[in-house]
């Protein structure tokens with residue numbers, strides 16, 4: 001009896017350790033290079049959730065800018081508007097695309113320095129289960 005309790009505890013420990021690995025990954029991440037004097041930057045890629053649970057991106061962190069967030073673009077009276085998307089849901093076994101010109105994108109506000117093509121910027125996505133996903137965003141002059 002005592003032995004099986006111990007085994008259960010061990011298995012539970014393994015399960016918890018497994019959960020701390022983010023089930024969400026980012027594919028094709030890139031940031032658009034910025035001209036001098038511009039202090040906002042945009043990033044793109046596809047957030048994939050290979051887990052059985054829906055996940056949310058609750059926060060985005062980077063040392064390259066004062067703040068980072070997910071923005072959504074929408075058409076309002078013929079004008080493209082963008083605003084903070086808040087927690088971004090990534091469905092179980094699904095994906096959300098961050099794409100130029102429509103839908104969602106990563107927004108960096110208050111860049112410490114211009115984003116130059118060839119450099120790489122680490123960005124951390126914090127998920128609703130507390131897991132953290134760090135992604136290196138290569139900077140490109142144009143869409144790959």
Ligand SMILES: [Cu+2]
Nearest residue numbers: 071082105107
């Ligand atoms: Cu934006």
